[in-house]
Amino acid sequence: MSIVAIIDYEAGNLTSVVRSLKALGVEGRVIKEPALVKQASRIIFPGVGAAGRAMANLERWSLAEGLREAYEKGIPILGICLGAQIILDFSEENDTRCLGLLSGRTQALRKAAGLKIPHMGWNKVKFLQAHPVWQGLPADAEYYFVHSYYPQPAASEMVLGVTDYGQEFPSVVGRSNLIATQFHPEKSGRYGLQMLANFLAWDGTCAE
Numbered sequence: 001m002s003i004v005a006i007i008d009y010e011a012g013n014l015t016s017v018v019r020s021l022k023a024l025g026v027e028g029r030v031i032k033e034p035a036l037v038k039q040a041s042r043i044i045f046p047g048v049g050a051a052g053r054a055m056a057n058l059e060r061w062s063l064a065e066g067l068r069e070a071y072e073k074g075i076p077i078l079g080i081c082l083g084a085q086i087i088l089d090f091s092e093e094n095d096t097r098c099l100g101l102l103s104g105r106t107q108a109l110r111k112a113a114g115l116k117i118p119h120m121g122w123n124k125v126k127f128l129q130a131h132p133v134w135q136g137l138p139a140d141a142e143y144y145f146v147h148s149y150y151p152q153p154a155a156s157e158m159v160l161g162v163t164d165y166g167q168e169f170p171s172v173v174g175r176s177n178l179i180a181t182q183f184h185p186e187k188s189g190r191y192g193l194q195m196l197a198n199f200l201a202w203d204g205t206c207a208e
Helices: 014-023 034-039 051-060 063-073 189-201
Strands: 004-007 029-031 042-045 077-080 104-108 119-124 142-147 149-153 159-164 168-175 178-181
Touching (some): 004 034, 014 189, 029 034, 042 189, 051 063, 063 077, 119 159, 142 189
Parallel strands (some): 004 042
Antiparallel strands (some): 104 149, 119 142, 159 168, 168 178
């Protein structure tokens, strides 16, 4: 059974992901059962909201364990927004211990003159490495952001893309079969849809 799993841990934003996949001709399955996470052919791990509550829900429903096992099995995983933050060891938001799929910490954006926090709106991403998930996307494409925190992996090679908003911060992180974006591909128009299509075609192996 082939399942494109969309993880439901009551962190919102699921409808937009489902609609985007449907626009690509794919039926995403919103799931909360750990057993189905382990059976998935691909996993999308979206989310908005606070790290503390998100991790409490993941642990309560044993989804944290399911995600860790899926990652170890090599199942392609796409984290989005909050799902790009709580894959690290720790988040400054709510002083939360997180999933630990990647080593590092999620940090708060610094306030800069003339810029509001949360960072909300369209911005460019400078991809630092070639990868099938953003193959064919133009360098001047913009993507939609809504966030006050960002992922900061412990190792520089896990930073796959950066964005400038008063400071340069990692906006795409990952390793092996895991890719995570601080922006929302499902809300980023045709380029976001192209990224999702690329993810659906990706086998989870390393960058080209």
